[in-house]
Amino acid sequence: MSRAYYRPIVQCDVARPADALMLAGGWGWFTHVEVLRRAIDPEVISAHELPSDAHVLLTQSRPRYAERPRIMGIVNTTPDSFSDGGLHAAAHDAIAGGLAMAKAGADILDIGGESTRPGAKTVDVAEEIKRTQPVIAGLRAQGFAGVISVDTRKADVARAALGAGANLINDVSGFTYDPALAGVAADAEVPVCVMHGPVDPEVMQKDPRYGDVLLDVFDFLETSIAALELQGIPRSRIIADPGIGFGKTMDHNLALLTRLSLFHSLGVPILLGASRKRFIGTIGGAPEAADRAPGSIAVALAGVAQGVQIVRVHDVAQTAQAIALWRASMAL
Structure with missing residues (x-):
């Protein structure tokens, strides 16, 4: 069988x-x-x-993530991200935006210098460092003491970010893009988020196919976690993300969301990053990404109801309010 x-x-x-x-x-x-x-x-x-x-x-507790859902605020320092490209392209704008998110309830700030929207081109390492390092350093200089995640696929970018004060590496490629990145995380003893996104963003939406999307994604993440452990990153420092919208159709996304709780069988905290994705606009009748906050919050709450520990969002204040009311109404 x-x-x-x-x-x-x-x-x-x-x-x-x-x-x-x-x-x-x-x-x-x-x-x-x-x-x-x-x-x-x-x-x-x-x-x-x-x-x-x-x-x-x-049933085993997930350290630091067991008592309540955590919010990861998205700070894209890019000119071309699908939803907020250019909003935080200048370092001072990104720092101000990150501090505002922290004040509104973000536990983690995710700083990204390379767009991963469908069709996006790979960004040069030096340019990506130029975009992210000053923002991370600036957030620390301004007194932000929470978790700063660097959203990157590249070892050199991660090293620069860690040197500036980042303390989590979030790799959308599932540590398949740069073989040196896992070693950087292991040496620095920082947590990592491994996402199912092994296909390059430039081509990831060109007819993606799976035998069984739910189980295929689970197998990929399970294998990736085992590989990271072999490279010196203990399971206690690993977070998993099924990669909603990365190389997936709307039906694939919905299949993952419907049975999202399967990923708890990986034995690590689960991150859900569905904020403002295209399928939300398709189902919710919101062609413009900026108009997808209500749908994004609905998906985040559905994830939290399935036990997801971290939601990665653009609309931090609205999501924090929604989660607070959801918890209160459930007497949690």
Whole structure:
């Protein structure tokens, strides 16, 4: 029989059965699990029928991310990002924007100097450093003491960012672009986010195909996490992102979102980055990316309801308000 994958059917209701299992030490719980296999219909089993290794991966607490959802604010220092290109292209604007996001509730600021919109060209290393390093240094100089993530695929850019004060590396290529990047993270002993985005942004939306998008993405991330561990990055410093919108159609994105809780079986915190993506505009009737905040917040809340620990967003204040009200209404 083909391999079984275990997806917790997450609930956040105030009436929690005594035998419910807590998901990743966080706010969600589950009593049943959906068992997924390739080319076989899913089945639902009791959570107490889980194999011991799957039980551990699903219930073990995620350090620093268990007590509440975290918000990662997007600070693109690029002239051509799909939603906010040019808004923070000047360092002083990016610093001011990042500080405003922090004040509005961002726990993490994600600084990117290379657009990863569909069709985007690769940016030269020196240019990417020129865009990101001063912003990171400026945020630290202005007193921001939270987590600063550098959104890059390149080892040299990451080194410069870490030197300026970044303390997390977020690689949209899943550490497939630059073989030296994992070593930089291991040497610096900083956390990493590994995303499913192994196809270059310039061509990633040209007829993407999968055998089973949910399980294919899971397998990629599982393999990537194991490879990072072998390179000296412990699982406790790894975050996984299924890569919504990266080499995926709208149907692929929805298939991932519907069963997003499967990724808790990786045993690491999950990051969801769907903010203002094209499928939100298609479903929500918002052709302009700047008009997609309501849909983006809806997707973020759906992710949080499935136990996602980090949401990466453009609209920090609105998302923080929505999560605060969601938690209050669920008595969390």
